[in-house]
Amino acid sequence: MRTIALFFAMLLLPCISYAGLLSSNPSPLQDKQRFMGAPVYIQIFKEERTLELWVKSGEKYQLMKSYNICNYSGGLGPKRRMGDYKSPEGFYSVDRSQLKPDSRFYKAINIGFPNEFDRQNGYNGKYLMIHGACVSVGCYAMTDNGIDEIFQYVTAALVFGQPRVEVSIYPFRMNDANMARHKHAYYASFWKQLKPGYDYFMQHRQPPMVSVHNGQYVVNARPYVSNGGQPLLASNQLFSQTK
Numbered sequence: 001m002r003t004i005a006l007f008f009a010m011l012l013l014p015c016i017s018y019a020g021l022l023s024s025n026p027s028p029l030q031d032k033q034r035f036m037g038a039p040v041y042i043q044i045f046k047e048e049r050t051l052e053l054w055v056k057s058g059e060k061y062q063l064m065k066s067y068n069i070c071n072y073s074g075g076l077g078p079k080r081r082m083g084d085y086k087s088p089e090g091f092y093s094v095d096r097s098q099l100k101p102d103s104r105f106y107k108a109i110n111i112g113f114p115n116e117f118d119r120q121n122g123y124n125g126k127y128l129m130i131h132g133a134c135v136s137v138g139c140y141a142m143t144d145n146g147i148d149e150i151f152q153y154v155t156a157a158l159v160f161g162q163p164r165v166e167v168s169i170y171p172f173r174m175n176d177a178n179m180a181r182h183k184h185a186y187y188a189s190f191w192k193q194l195k196p197g198y199d200y201f202m203q204h205r206q207p208p209m210v211s212v213h214n215g216q217y218v219v220n221a222r223p224y225v226s227n228g229g230q231p232l233l234a235s236n237q238l239f240s241q242t243k
Contacts, residue, residue, distance in 0.1 A: 035064065037160035040153050041207045042130075044069070044140060046076055046087065047172035051130070051140065053150055060205035067150065070134035071141040076171040077187040079113065079138060082125040087138055088113045089171055089190075091197060091210040091217065093164040099155060106132030106144045107151045111167050120215040130167075166207045174198040193217040 039056040049069040054061040074086030088111065098110035108131035114123050129139040132147040142150065154165050171187070172178045174195045182188060196219040197208040209220045 032064065036153065037156040039162045040064070040157045040165055041201075042150075042154075042165065042167045043201070044130075044167070044169040045173055046072060046089070046170070047178075051142065051146075051150070053153060054205075055153065061201075061207070062205070064153065065149065067142060067146045069140055070143050070146070071136040073136045073138055076182075076185070078123070078190060079118075079125055079128065080121075080123045084125075085138055087136065087140055087169075088118075088125075088128055089169045090115065090117055090194065091208075092167040092169065094154065094158075094167060095164050096155075096158045099151070099158070100129070100131075101151070103129070103131055105129070105135065105139075105141070107147045108132070108139075109147075109151065109154060111140075111169075116212040117215070117217055120212060168194075168197055168201070168207070170194055170198055193219075 035055045035057065039061075041054040041056075041061050043052040043054065044050070045052075046069075049072070051067045051069055053064045053067070055064045056062075072087040074084060076089075077086060078090060079086040079088040092111040092113065092115055094109055094112060098112060100108035100110060108129040111128055111130060113125055113128035118124075125138065127139075130142065130147065130150065131139055132142055132144040134141050134143055157165060171191060171194075172182070174191070179191070179195065182191065185191070193216065197210055197217075200206070200208040200219065211218045211220065
């Protein structure tokens with residue numbers, strides 16, 4: 001069944017060399033082939049111009065590869081309206097309907113803007129993507145080689161049964177030093193809502209579960225089970241509404 005599913009995943013992609021992909025550009029995970037079809041998770045860091053592709057190995061996610069973001073627009077801060085040229089920040093997710101193998105920007109993954117948070121806050125816009133061609137007007141543009149690899153792993157994960165691929169987009173790595181450096185920024189109150197998601201993944205190597213309540217992000221610590229034990233539950237964390 002896994003072989004059949006991978007065959008259909010490959011049909012969604014142009015003909016490229018899997019052997020060449022999996023043997024070049026070393027990453028923290030050396031045996032990449034066995035992770036094709038495993039669940040994946042994406043983190044984006046604007047200031048560092050970095051997209052990280054994580055893959056599930058056992059109970060936790062491990063870094064598959066970091067990619068340089070070729071281009072994004074609008075500087076730091078969330079996208080709020082169509083035409084502001086800003087690239088989104090926040091918590092998004094991707095299903096199979098959001099894959100665009102025939103994009104005019106080579107290949108594209110629609111991140112799902114506006115999400116529920118954006119809608120509740122009156123933000124608008126559409127067609128916000130991770131794509132190739134290294135050109136951005138509100139999207140995250142990669143090189144064509146970079147989007148090839150990202151597109152393969154996301155497609156294979158969805159074909160093999162991952163219902164949605166989570167995409168967390170941060171203005172920068174949200175460690176204490178960077179938060180202090182940006183504490184007087186215009187978007188500081190919004191960024192405080194994102195930090196618990198970043199912290200949870202750093203601690204547990206599991207994507208956070210995020211919901212929206214009254215126009216605010218709510219980060220729930222995802223139940224974590226080890227060796228068949230009982231889930232460890234954590235209280236909801238509710239943060240200030242974006243100003």
